Amino acid sequence: MEAMDAALGGGLAHGCVHEIYATEVGDAAAAAGFTLGAAIGIAGARPLLWLRSRRAVGAMGVFQGAGWADLGGAPDGGLVGVVGDTMGLLRAAVDGLRCAALGAVVVESWGAMRELDLTASRRFALAAEQSGVPLLLLRVDAAPTPSAARTRWQVTAAPSQALPGNAPGAPCFDVTLLRQRSGPSGQSWRLEWDREKCQFREGQNHEALSGAVVPVPLDRPAANRAGERHAA
Amino acid sequence: MPDAPLAMVAKVRGALRLGAVNGTARDRGMAVGMALADARAVLPDLIVAEMDEEADAHWLMRLAWRCGAWSPHVMVTPPDGLVMESTGVDHLFGGEAGLAAQVEDAMADIGMMTRVAMATTSEAAQALVRYGVHYGQGPVADEGRAIRALPTDALGLEYEAALALSRAGLKTVGDVAGRSMAAIAARFGEQTVTALRRLLGEEQAPIAPILRPRPLRFEQRFPEPIGLQSSIAACFLDLMHQAAGEMAQRDLGGRRFALTLFRSDGARHRLMIETGLPTRDPALVLRLFDERIATLADPLDPGFGYDRITLLVPLAEPLLASQNALDGEEKQEAALAELIDRLSTRLGPQALRRLVPQDSHMPEQAQCAVAAIHHPPAPWPAPAQGEPPLRPLFLFDPPQQVDVIAEVPDGPPHRFRWRSTLYEVRRFEGPERIAAQWWRRKEGEIPGMGGLTRDYYRVEDRHGRRYWIFRHGLYEEKPDPHWYMHGLFA
Numbered sequence: 001m002e003a004m005d006a007a008l009g010g011g012l013a014h015g016c017v018h019e020i021y022a023t024e025v026g027d028a029a030a031a032a033g034f035t036l037g038a039a040i041g042i043a044g045a046r047p048l049l050w051l052r053s054r055r056a057v058g059a060m061g062v063f064q065g066a067g068w069a070d071l072g073g074a075p076d077g078g079l080v081g082v083v084g085d086t087m088g089l090l091r092a093a094v095d096g097l098r099c100a101a102l103g104a105v106v107v108e109s110w111g112a113m114r115e116l117d118l119t120a121s122r123r124f125a126l127a128a129e130q131s132g133v134p135l136l137l138l139r140v141d142a143a144p145t146p147s148a149a150r151t152r153w154q155v156t157a158a159p160s161q162a163l164p165g166n167a168p169g170a171p172c173f174d175v176t177l178l179r180q181r182s183g184p185s186g187q188s189w190r191l192e193w194d195r196e197k198c199q200f201r202e203g204q205n206h207e208a209l210s211g212a213v214v215p216v217p218l219d220r221p222a223a224n225r226a227g228e229r230h231a232a
Numbered sequence: 233m234p235d236a237p238l239a240m241v242a243k244v245r246g247a248l249r250l251g252a253v254n255g256t257a258r259d260r261g262m263a264v265g266m267a268l269a270d271a272r273a274v275l276p277d278l279i280v281a282e283m284d285e286e287a288d289a290h291w292l293m294r295l296a297w298r299c300g301a302w303s304p305h306v307m308v309t310p311p312d313g314l315v316m317e318s319t320g321v322d323h324l325f326g327g328e329a330g331l332a333a334q335v336e337d338a339m340a341d342i343g344m345m346t347r348v349a350m351a352t353t354s355e356a357a358q359a360l361v362r363y364g365v366h367y368g369q370g371p372v373a374d375e376g377r378a379i380r381a382l383p384t385d386a387l388g389l390e391y392e393a394a395l396a397l398s399r400a401g402l403k404t405v406g407d408v409a410g411r412s413m414a415a416i417a418a419r420f421g422e423q424t425v426t427a428l429r430r431l432l433g434e435e436q437a438p439i440a441p442i443l444r445p446r447p448l449r450f451e452q453r454f455p456e457p458i459g460l461q462s463s464i465a466a467c468f469l470d471l472m473h474q475a476a477g478e479m480a481q482r483d484l485g486g487r488r489f490a491l492t493l494f495r496s497d498g499a500r501h502r503l504m505i506e507t508g509l510p511t512r513d514p515a516l517v518l519r520l521f522d523e524r525i526a527t528l529a530d531p532l533d534p535g536f537g538y539d540r541i542t543l544l545v546p547l548a549e550p551l552l553a554s555q556n557a558l559d560g561e562e563k564q565e566a567a568l569a570e571l572i573d574r575l576s577t578r579l580g581p582q583a584l585r586r587l588v589p590q591d592s593h594m595p596e597q598a599q600c601a602v603a604a605i606h607h608p609p610a611p612w613p614a615p616a617q618g619e620p621p622l623r624p625l626f627l628f629d630p631p632q633q634v635d636v637i638a639e640v641p642d643g644p645p646h647r648f649r650w651r652s653t654l655y656e657v658r659r660f661e662g663p664e665r666i667a668a669q670w671w672r673r674k675e676g677e678i679p680g681m682g683g684l685t686r687d688y689y690r691v692e693d694r695h696g697r698r699y700w701i702f703r704h705g706l707y708e709e710k711p712d713p714h715w716y717m718h719g720l721f722a
Binding site: 026032033034036037046047049061064065066069070072074075077078079081082083095096099101157158159160167169172174 | 621
């Protein structure tokens, strides 16, 4: 999507850390979907390493290759790791970041995770910078803390564009760019995942027309509902 | 049924023929080479099984290993023979007769029927075993005479040469040996003379013994126990370089490495690592051992030092020396394999997995998560074009029960309560009906016994969160079917 790419200075950057926060616990699956979409977009044909904490498995269930393929990804070469302790999870992520053969590393973390402090975050950023492999840090049930991330996002599930027969359509997300190192932040977009092109496109905000209540995150400026205003 | 007539059949030029028969069958007129149809006509109660040459060869090889207990030189002569060089070893077993008796007893112990013969050359011994009548009693008293009494088939000639011999009226080896060698060479070919000379013990053919590869085991002993971390690490590296050199010579790469540290007070530490791809890179193996040591519950304590360190490679696979491709793709593959090895060593082989599709329409059985270190990737089918995601990104196993209010009893859900929160359905698609696996159930083919059908709905609530829920059972199958939450869509 041009407006978002312009705001980011050419899309999500390789070789750095991106944090993705789920607005509420209920938005965890949507945030995971956005993260996977972003990872597929960045990684291209190279394999993904998806690391999960044991709590994530308990709360969300088993990661599905069919769902992964349904979003346009390639589960064939991908690796899914489940790590019980937080330190082990972070160490595995650093090891993954040092392996230049990977397309992206995703860490699906639940809860505050005290071990994930500024030092750990800097270590991630350094490892990512050296290898060029991006880290997508998905955080659920956690409040933003200071970190060395390049961008920080907040993701909420959004109603999809209905298919004939009122069937749910392609996945839609309301995303807010909470923070960006040396760049503008605070914008929000409604994004729809385009599986064929493996990229996000602008979603339509038809809920506003029907008069339904759309959950608006508190920190989102009310005027930024449509992304076009930030196209310049 | 040890006394039942048994025959193994093999396909010979399009026809099933008996390849081997047991004693009972032979006594009742069966012979090797008979057509199966003829054999059945003669002996209707013949038990027939298919011949498995590969298994036979494998078993013969195992027997050959066993024979290593008697002689260092054992040769396999397929399909059913073993040749042992007894020169210089028979006195250990009480002479030639003692050795022959021991071999027969040992083979009888494991249920093998054997014929043993001893002769000057391996060809003569084989001929006596296969065509002689004097087998079974150790060495033949007069070897020359016994050989000369054998039929000409014992020469083991090509079909044409054997036919020519029989047409010339030469029936036994003795008949052939009585002629002048020059005449035989002129009429029946040079190979007939060679075979004859070998049978008569005038010429020796070399025996090609099977070789048992030396185990990949490397050891360092120290006159003074070592305890310093740096010297232990240097010793590891030295052992690994030795192992790498040996494996490179044999074109092998290790998949499993075991390091044993013998402490001077008798304690032993054994460390084992595995790799996904065969390797002989000392640095890589050393890194994996470092990972292994870091995961130990109680760290390695050298105490008063180690006086012996051994490295064993119990599992090795062929690994040819390779040249790096220009595009660096192999380098990437190697980097990925190393990452898998490292994470699997640190977190355990089951922590890092690959997703492999399974041939099942039950959603919870449609994929299998296998250890990445042991399994290569498997291709996934491409999703249907132009459809939204039809399978969830996360699946609950087991499914979680939800309370559903539907507008009509067998209709889609209208509202549902999951984890004590009420959700209002705005969009839905379904049902996608997935039948139970009735063929896996006892009496599943009887209506009503095959298990409950599931009706799956893709639903979206008013916040735009997407779920996969199903009703377990149709109304005609069950009066009040339950609803379950089975997965979450992106």
